[in-house]
Amino acid sequence: MTHVYNFSAGPAVLPREVLEQAAAEMLDWHGSGMSVMEMSHRGPEFISIYEDAVRNLRDLLGVPANYKILFLQGGGIGENAIVPLNLAGLSMAQPATVDFVRTGSWSTKSFQEAARYVQANLAAGPRAGEGYTSIPPQESWQLSKDAAYLHICTNETIDGVEFNFVPTVQGDTPIVADMSSHILSRRVDVSKYGVIFAGAQKNIGPAGLTIVIVREDLLGHALPICPSAFDWKIVADHDSMYNTPPTYGIYIAGLTFQWLQKQGGVAAMEQRNIEKARLLYDALDADDFYQNRVAPDCRSRMNIPFFLRDESLNDKFLAGAKARGLLQLKGHKSVGGMRASIYNAMPIEGVQALVDYLNEFAGR
Amino acid sequence: MTHVYNFSAGPAVLPREVLEQAAAEMLDWHGSGMSVMEMSHRGPEFISIYEDAVRNLRDLLGVPANYKILFLQGGGIGENAIVPLNLAGLSMAQPATVDFVRTGSWSTKSFQEAARYVQANLAAGPRAGEGYTSIPPQESWQLSKDAAYLHICTNETIDGVEFNFVPTVQGDTPIVADMSSHILSRRVDVSKYGVIFAGAQKNIGPAGLTIVIVREDLLGHALPICPSAFDWKIVADHDSMYNTPPTYGIYIAGLTFQWLQKQGGVAAMEQRNIEKARLLYDALDADDFYQNRVAPDCRSRMNIPFFLRDESLNDKFLAGAKARGLLQLKGHKSVGGMRASIYNAMPIEGVQALVDYLNEFAGR
Numbered sequence: 001m002t003h004v005y006n007f008s009a010g011p012a013v014l015p016r017e018v019l020e021q022a023a024a025e026m027l028d029w030h031g032s033g034m035s036v037m038e039m040s041h042r043g044p045e046f047i048s049i050y051e052d053a054v055r056n057l058r059d060l061l062g063v064p065a066n067y068k069i070l071f072l073q074g075g076g077i078g079e080n081a082i083v084p085l086n087l088a089g090l091s092m093a094q095p096a097t098v099d100f101v102r103t104g105s106w107s108t109k110s111f112q113e114a115a116r117y118v119q120a121n122l123a124a125g126p127r128a129g130e131g132y133t134s135i136p137p138q139e140s141w142q143l144s145k146d147a148a149y150l151h152i153c154t155n156e157t158i159d160g161v162e163f164n165f166v167p168t169v170q171g172d173t174p175i176v177a178d179m180s181s182h183i184l185s186r187r188v189d190v191s192k193y194g195v196i197f198a199g200a201q202k203n204i205g206p207a208g209l210t211i212v213i214v215r216e217d218l219l220g221h222a223l224p225i226c227p228s229a230f231d232w233k234i235v236a237d238h239d240s241m242y243n244t245p246p247t248y249g250i251y252i253a254g255l256t257f258q259w260l261q262k263q264g265g266v267a268a269m270e271q272r273n274i275e276k277a278r279l280l281y282d283a284l285d286a287d288d289f290y291q292n293r294v295a296p297d298c299r300s301r302m303n304i305p306f307f308l309r310d311e312s313l314n315d316k317f318l319a320g321a322k323a324r325g326l327l328q329l330k331g332h333k334s335v336g337g338m339r340a341s342i343y344n345a346m347p348i349e350g351v352q353a354l355v356d357y358l359n360e361f362a363g364r
Numbered sequence: 365m366t367h368v369y370n371f372s373a374g375p376a377v378l379p380r381e382v383l384e385q386a387a388a389e390m391l392d393w394h395g396s397g398m399s400v401m402e403m404s405h406r407g408p409e410f411i412s413i414y415e416d417a418v419r420n421l422r423d424l425l426g427v428p429a430n431y432k433i434l435f436l437q438g439g440g441i442g443e444n445a446i447v448p449l450n451l452a453g454l455s456m457a458q459p460a461t462v463d464f465v466r467t468g469s470w471s472t473k474s475f476q477e478a479a480r481y482v483q484a485n486l487a488a489g490p491r492a493g494e495g496y497t498s499i500p501p502q503e504s505w506q507l508s509k510d511a512a513y514l515h516i517c518t519n520e521t522i523d524g525v526e527f528n529f530v531p532t533v534q535g536d537t538p539i540v541a542d543m544s545s546h547i548l549s550r551r552v553d554v555s556k557y558g559v560i561f562a563g564a565q566k567n568i569g570p571a572g573l574t575i576v577i578v579r580e581d582l583l584g585h586a587l588p589i590c591p592s593a594f595d596w597k598i599v600a601d602h603d604s605m606y607n608t609p610p611t612y613g614i615y616i617a618g619l620t621f622q623w624l625q626k627q628g629g630v631a632a633m634e635q636r637n638i639e640k641a642r643l644l645y646d647a648l649d650a651d652d653f654y655q656n657r658v659a660p661d662c663r664s665r666m667n668i669p670f671f672l673r674d675e676s677l678n679d680k681f682l683a684g685a686k687a688r689g690l691l692q693l694k695g696h697k698s699v700g701g702m703r704a705s706i707y708n709a710m711p712i713e714g715v716q717a718l719v720d721y722l723n724e725f726a727g728r
Contacts (some may be wrong), residue, residue: 003397006398010404010608011401011608016391019391019401026383026384027384028389032368032692033689037375039372040372040373040692041571043372043692073438073695074438074609076589085591094682116588178691206611207610207611208437208609226440226447227438227445227477229444229445230438230442243439245572246614247375247565247570248572272721323396344727
């Protein structure tokens with residue numbers, strides 16, 4: 001087996017122990033004679049897998065009792081439509097007004113897609129000619145008086161911009177947070193949000209599973225055009241089994257949740273993630289050979305884009321990295337350069353191997 | 365390991381060879397050092413998996429060159445909304461009229477969901493007081509003059525009713541066929557259909573992957589309210605990578621396609637499926653101890669519901685079956701009784717074991 005460290009932004013590295021257990025149980029889960037893939041979603045075997053996954057996620061994130069945890073399909077791009085389709089009915093006025101803060105590519109996509117269903121208000125975004133390198137100060141946000149909700153992306157996978165604070169909103173406007181690429185990497189006060197959603201394929205499991213955590217009073221406000229399969233109220237009323245859920249993805253997610261608990265939970269992971277990120281940013285900041293352009297107070301701990309001062313060396317850098325088993329370091333095509341995603345499942349040894357290579361390549 | 369035969373309607377039995385290969389490759393696909401679950405969907409490794417799966421499915425079903433094969437999320441219930449959202453624009457009039465033939469629970473669900481987006485016309489359905497036990501003769505269908513399309517479910521998973529013919533339509537009305545529970549179990553002339561869709565979790569792979577085969581001229585007619593992630597034109601233009609597809613499900617589907625080719629392809633599977641179904645129906649028809657109520661000319665080869673004459677024996681029947689490793693034989697809650705799903709991956713030995721038990725339990 002080739003030994004590699006996989007810095008992909010998603011689908012991404014999973015804990016080795018999770019994959020080992022999945023391989024061992026592939027043909028026969030717990031003496032059932034069935035693979036998890038072959039189980040009816042309504043049978044006792046899968047129901048137990050589902051219930052364990054929900055309970056462990058609730059425990060890991062401290063999800064209050066008045067929030068539902070839903071397992072859906074469609075990913076983040078699906079949710080960009082599914083969220084407004086579910087929440088636009090919160091507003092008396094139609095089309096409803098929704099506030100967006102643009103801090104990178106993902107919040108921008110959410111803003112654009114929502115405009116099909118709601119009056120999308122750009123409450124804050126980058127200054128003209130500036131890339132996504134900071135979060136506009138909250139006092140500059142132009143929030144609407146009667147917004148159905150405020151949408152933010154708390155970690156921008158492509159741009160490497162991460163929220164270190166929960167925004168203050170007027171009245172009881174719910175905050176909807178796309179946490180796809182940093183869920184479970186840091187502690188979060190779920191009660192400050194109305195909805196948290198995340199595609200699984202970064203910090204949780206395989207692509208095709210989307211997790212939605214929603215406060216109960218926000219259920220039941222879907223527009224009539226919302227497809228049943230994506231109506232959170234219907235999904236919640238059927239314990240995520242209104243349509244057949246992505247059962248194998250839920251199983252792998254459940255194994256990841258068990259692994260996280262064995263690691264000491266989210267608080268312990270956060271400490272390790274702080275350490276890993278510091279190690280990498282220190283190497284990037286050591287001199288001007290590399291550059292990360294994000295403001296220090298909102299640098300992501302999960303997705304770290306960087307540029308070589310001399311970009312004509314890009315191909316050589318990537319080839320050398322690959323030769324050392326350091327994979328998927330090419331930046332997203334929309335921004336160029338490099339990017340290292342260092343999710344929960346990336347061990348500090350992997351970050352150290354990357355740092356060693358960064359130093360070597362810079363001739364330090 | 366417990367030896368079982370799994371008659372679940374879906375998620376359902378998969379070929380043992382597929383599961384063995386998936387287990388063996390779980391931690392290291394082809395020397396890449398990565399699990400398929402960990403691969404970027406845009407990397408060369410996964411692209412090769414995706415392209416093989418598309419090519420093999422095209423080959424197995426004889427999909428003409430002017431049809432696109434899409435890998436989506438959302439399942440059959442998702443497609444019940446996604447189909448009208450994509451095709452309603454084919455009609456000059458809005459709301460568009462769409463014809464439905466109700467032959468069971470699934471076509472009924474499709475009819476009900478579509479009514480959110482189109483004028484849903486019930487072209488044919490069961491007579492009052494009758495269950496779903498036959499397909500209304502085509503001369504009785506009340507087809508609309510200007511339908512955007514005709515929707516049928518060519519195999520009703522719950523009711524065990526299967527089409528043995530392709531309907532004749534007026535002019536160039538496209539036929540949309542939900543083939544979820546019998547795709548790849550019999551030969552099909554794809555060119556007779558405008559759209560074929562199928563959830564993977566019956567004859568193909570894990571739940572969470574939905575396959576759409578669509579004629580190219582039917583792309584680009586989506587309603588403005590169709591979410592981008594489910595707009596077939598957008599998905600086709602991005603080779604099913606507009607959003608992150610369910611990569612692991614595509615990998616398993618690809619292994620199943622390879623397995624089918626080794627078995628001799630769809631024509632060879634169809635012969636085996638005819639043989640398996642005959643074996644089971646013969647046992648059910650031997651006397652009146654058991655009863656299948658579906659008209660002989662539209663009995664499903666895949667999903668075979670049946671009732672015990674004396675329904676007070678149901679629990680005893682199921683307990684005895686389970687003791688012999690014959691699993692998931694309980695009928696769908698909406699119809700009661702029993703159901704045996706005998707998909708491609710169910711070996712004839714499994715059907716024989718069930719037949720032996722049927723005979724034993726009936727005291728034959």
